[in-house]
Amino acid sequence: MCKAIAMMAEPTSTQAEPVTHGRRGASRARLMLPARTESFDGSYPCTLVDASQTGAQIASKSVPRTGSMMVVEIRGRDLEEMAGMPGLADKFGVVEFFGTVTWVRDGRFGIQFDEQVGYDLVVILRQIADVMDRSGTRWARERAREFVSGRN
Structure with a gap:
């Protein structure tokens, strides 16, 4: 994880209480953000569908x-362009989530993170996703499709 946001990646006392029933231990934030996966099989564009402090759902042509084991990488530069938020790349840098694939279904898969990420980081990702949605949903989705399909 990049040093610029390392403090945000640490669990905080403001995090939500864990769910004690069902499969999920942390609530998820819907994101639909462009990302990349890296594993022993290669590096591929993907969409980070949602994320929590403990894991994420990812959509990709390469499942x-x-x-x-894999790394999910979010680049501030890509988010800056899509969200139209100047300076985001400098503040955000590159964020990496290391984890293990726990399920695969219909072009999507779930990854459980090796280490819990900070609640603040999940909130920031959600805020960026909200800005992207408000600043041009159609444009942002088309760029995400291009990113995932490799046309970018």
């Missing part, structure tokens, strides 16, 4: 096997 890994359950149990695969």
Whole structure:
């Protein structure tokens, strides 16, 4: 994880109480942000569908096997362009989530993070997703499609 946001990646006392029933231990934020996955099989564009402090759902044309180890990377430069937020790349840098694929289904898969990420980071990602949605949903979705399809 980049040093610029390392403090945000640490669990904080403001984090939500864990859910004690069901499969999920942390609530998820819907994101639809462009990202990349990197594993022993290669590097591929993807969309970060949602994320929590403990894991994420990812959509990609290249779907890994359950149990695969991988890194999910979000680049501030890509978000800055899509959200129209000058300076975001400098503040955000590159964020990496390391984890293991826990399920695969219909072009999507779930990854459980090796280490819990900070609640503040999940909130920031959601805020960026909200800005992108308000600043031009159609344009942002088209850029995400291009990113995932490799046309970018």
